[in-house]
Amino acid sequence: MIFRPKYFFGETFSGLRRNFLMFFTAISTVAITLFMVGFFLIIVYDVQAILSSVKSQVEVAVYLKDNATQEFRDYLESEIKSWEEVSEVVFISKEQALEKFKADNEGSDILKEIQGNPLPASFEIRLSSPEKVEQIALRFLTKEGTYIDGVDEVIYGQNYVQKLFQITAIAGSIAFLVIVMLLLAAIVLIYNTIRLSIHARRKEIEVMKLVGATNWFVRIPFLFEGFFEGVVGSIIAVIMLFFISNYLLIRGEKAIIDTLRVKELAILGSSNVILYIYAGIIILGGLIGLLSSSFALKRYIRV
Amino acid sequence: MNMIELRNVSKVYEDKSVALKNINIGIKKGEFVFLVGPSGSGKSTIIKLLIREIPVTGGAIFIAGRNICNLKYSRVPQLRRNIGSVFQDFKLLPNKTVFENVAFALEVIGRPGYVIKLQVPQVLKLVGLEHKMKSYPHQLSAGEQQRVSIARAFVNRPPILLADEPTGNLDPVNSEGIMKLLSRINLIGTTVAMATHDRNIVNSMRRRVIELEEGEVIRDQKRGVYGS
Numbered sequence: 001m002i003f004r005p006k007y008f009f010g011e012t013f014s015g016l017r018r019n020f021l022m023f024f025t026a027i028s029t030v031a032i033t034l035f036m037v038g039f040f041l042i043i044v045y046d047v048q049a050i051l052s053s054v055k056s057q058v059e060v061a062v063y064l065k066d067n068a069t070q071e072f073r074d075y076l077e078s079e080i081k082s083w084e085e086v087s088e089v090v091f092i093s094k095e096q097a098l099e100k101f102k103a104d105n106e107g108s109d110i111l112k113e114i115q116g117n118p119l120p121a122s123f124e125i126r127l128s129s130p131e132k133v134e135q136i137a138l139r140f141l142t143k144e145g146t147y148i149d150g151v152d153e154v155i156y157g158q159n160y161v162q163k164l165f166q167i168t169a170i171a172g173s174i175a176f177l178v179i180v181m182l183l184l185a186a187i188v189l190i191y192n193t194i195r196l197s198i199h200a201r202r203k204e205i206e207v208m209k210l211v212g213a214t215n216w217f218v219r220i221p222f223l224f225e226g227f228f229e230g231v232v233g234s235i236i237a238v239i240m241l242f243f244i245s246n247y248l249l250i251r252g253e254k255a256i257i258d259t260l261r262v263k264e265l266a267i268l269g270s271s272n273v274i275l276y277i278y279a280g281i282i283i284l285g286g287l288i289g290l291l292s293s294s295f296a297l298k299r300y301i302r303v
Numbered sequence: 304m305n306m307i308e309l310r311n312v313s314k315v316y317e318d319k320s321v322a323l324k325n326i327n328i329g330i331k332k333g334e335f336v337f338l339v340g341p342s343g344s345g346k347s348t349i350i351k352l353l354i355r356e357i358p359v360t361g362g363a364i365f366i367a368g369r370n371i372c373n374l375k376y377s378r379v380p381q382l383r384r385n386i387g388s389v390f391q392d393f394k395l396l397p398n399k400t401v402f403e404n405v406a407f408a409l410e411v412i413g414r415p416g417y418v419i420k421l422q423v424p425q426v427l428k429l430v431g432l433e434h435k436m437k438s439y440p441h442q443l444s445a446g447e448q449q450r451v452s453i454a455r456a457f458v459n460r461p462p463i464l465l466a467d468e469p470t471g472n473l474d475p476v477n478s479e480g481i482m483k484l485l486s487r488i489n490l491i492g493t494t495v496a497m498a499t500h501d502r503n504i505v506n507s508m509r510r511r512v513i514e515l516e517e518g519e520v521i522r523d524q525k526r527g528v529y530g531s
Contacts, residue, residue, distance in 0.1 A: 007410055207394050210354070211455065212384035213411040214377070 008220050022197035023229065029193045030233025030285050031240070033186035038241045038281045040182055044175040045273060051168045058130040058164075060137055060156040063120040066094075068150040073121075076150070080125060085136060088126040094119055120152055133161055190233075190288050194226050195296035205300045215301050222293045230289020234282045241281075245274065304368055305329040306463060306494045307353065312362035314348050314518075322348040324518045325362070330496060332462070335489045337505050338498040339529055340515035346498035348518075350467045353496075354386055355379050367462070384412050387456030387464040387493075391471035393448045395440040395455075401427065402436040405455045412459065426458040427451075430484055446477030450484060457488055464488055466497040470504060478504060505529040 062080075064073065073091070080089050092100070097119040105111055127133060133156050140147055140154045147154065198205075208218045307330040314323040323345045330336050338346045351357045352364060355371060363370050371382055395404050402423055409419045427433045430450040440448050449469060456464055466485065470478035482504055489495045499505065505512060505528060512527030513520060 203394070204396055207396060207407070208411055209380075210356075210383060210388060210394065211408040211411050211459075212380045212382075214380045217380075217411060 008224060019197060019200065022193075022200060023225075026190070026193045026197055026229040026289075027233040027236070029189050030186075030230055030289065031236035033182075033189050034234045034281050034285055035237040035240050037179065037182045037186055037284075038237055038277060039244065040175070040179055041277055042241065042245055042274065044179065045277070047171060047175075048168075051164070051171070054164065055130040055168070058127060058133050058156065058161055060125040060127070060133060060154060062123040062125065062140060062154050063152045064122060065150055065152045066120065068121070072150045077123065080123060083136065083139075085127050085129045085132045086125055087128040090124045090126075092122050092124060094121045097121065130161075131165060187288055187292075190230070191292040191296065194229070194289065194292040198222060198293070198296045198300060202300045205297075209301070218301055219294070219297055222297055223290055226289040226291075226293025227286050228289070230285040230287065230292075231282060233289070234285025237285070238278045238281055241278065304332075305365070306332040306334070306367060307496065308365040309349070309352075310363045310365070312352065312364060313360050314345075314352065314357070315360045322518055323352075326518075326520055328513060328520065328523070330494060332494055333489070333492050335486070335495045335508075335510045336497070337508070337510055337512045337527075338496060338515060339500060339505055339512055341500065343517075344515040345518045346500075346515055347467050349515075350388070350465050350496075350498055353463075353465055354383055354388055384459060385461050385463060387453075387459065387461040389449070389452050389456050389464070389466040389469045391468035393440070393445075393452040393472075395448055395452055397440050400437050400439055401432060401443070401451050404440070404451055405458050408455045408458050422458055423454075426454045429457070429487070430454045444477070445472050446474075446480055449473060449477070449481055453481070453484055453488070457493070461493070463494045463496070466495070466499075468499055469497065470499065470501050475503065482508060502529040 062076075064076075077089060077091060080086055094117050098117045101119060102111060125136065127136065137154050137156050140151050142148055205218055307328070309326050309328040312323055312326040313321075315321050326345075326349070328349075338349060340346055348357070352359055353366070353371075355374065359372050363372050365371070366382065366385070374382060396407065399407065405423045405426060406419045409422065414422075424433055424436065427436060430453055432447060432450055432454065435443060435447065440451065443451065449472075453464075453466075453469070464485070469485070470481055473481065478501065485495055485497065486508075509526045509528075512522065512524050512529070514522035514524075
């Protein structure tokens with residue numbers, strides 16, 4: 001068959017014009033369903049980003065006994081540095097600890113009560129794999145369950161950290177399920193809308209087949225139309241997502257950042273990931289439109 | 304050689320109803336043939352078999368010497384381009400103008416624009432509707448709509464024209480007009496087969512009549528009348 005773009009585009013667009021209501025329905029179905037998918041995807045991405053930056057701030061503080069020797073400190077520091085889960089070790093001497101405490105509590109009555117330096121020296125350990133925090137903490141324990149000599153206490157927010165990881169894991173799988181469900185709902189809805197619009201034009205298909213049109217000849221305008229509806233619908237979805245994420249989500253994020261005191265956060269607007277999400281939605285829209293048309297046509301094309 | 308030939312053709316539908324039993328018919332090039340008989344006698348089944356809308360159950364059908372029963376699915380459009388078909392319900396597209404409805408048949412087979420612009424007005428003139436090119440089907444009378452559908456079937460100058468109850472929805476005056484048109488098309492050399500149960504038309508035309516009853520040919524008569 002000779003490919004004649006003029007005829008096919010002409011047919012596609014006159015089809016769109018004549019079946020405006022169907023066209024409008026299909027486009028808004030694509031726009032709304034893919035908007036939902038995208039919106040949820042962005043929220044999930046956001047929450048994950050917040051959680052992972054919270055996680056990256058999980059620290060292990062190792063407080064040393066006052067009688068710990070310089071030798072022991074050096075030994076411990078080099079030992080900790082050799083662990084691959086550790087990204088950074090900072091030693092804080094008794095003096096530094098006191099200064100920091102003073103700075104934190106400036107003007108408070110509590111400073112008057114302090115005599116001498118009751119604060120211990122410590123190592124602050126940052127982790128490259130925060131999930132291993134418990135294992136790291138355990139390394140400061142002897143087999144009997146007491147701290148090794150020279151270590152007074154190890155603190156890593158035991159309960160808080162574990163809950164955080166549990167919540168992250170559960171939230172992650174729920175989010176995955178919801179996205180899959182939303183996506184399925186989107187596909188079913190779009191498919192049905194496109195199927196209905198083809199059903200409404202089954203007579204046209206019948207006539208085309210009767211006057212000797214090949215299957216591809218019948219198919220191509222419908223495929224164009226499905227693709228076009230998918231792409232236009234998803235572009236509308238992306239435009240809505242763009243405004244929503246710029247005006248609502250980023251503000252919400254800032255509020256969350258302020259409350260959680262998360263220092264370094266992959267802010268949505270400044271991230272490339274959102275562009276991938278947008279591009280993905282448009283590609284997905286076009287594909288769903290095209291495939292829906294193709295599948296829906298099967299029933300009508302065999303005359 | 305016969306233009307259309309049915310050899311021992313039988314057709315049983317999926318619901319097990321027997322539509323045709325061992326039919327043998329030969330129609331020569333340029334002939335005009337009526338297929339008559341009551342509803343359910345198998346007239347429409349023959350038309351559908353000829354354009355491969357449905358497959359045969361047994362036997363073989365030859366068009367211009369070629370067995371169309373073992374035609375590949377991808378070759379069916381080619382077959383249909385050589386057979387114009389006209390139906391009782393016109394099968395016009397309501398959202399296309401008269402011109403577009405006829406042009407559609409040429410676009411579908413890949414004719415270039417200038418051929419379409421030339422041939423469509425010609426064939427519309429043949430059916431007497433050159434002044435209604437821009438009208439939509441719903442603005443036309445039933446007789447005019449049927450003439451548009453004949454124009455569409457004939458615009459490609461197929462060697463065969465099949466008509467399934469083309470006057471079924473028309474009054475006697477319009478029916479006569481359609482028959483004149485089909486006769487003219489036949490005079491140009493087109494083989495015409497028309498299924499009908501319109502007694503008056505068959506009797507006034509005096510053409511070959513093949514009578515079917517319960518899926519069997521019970522009469523095949525040159526220059527025949529409707530009922531014996």
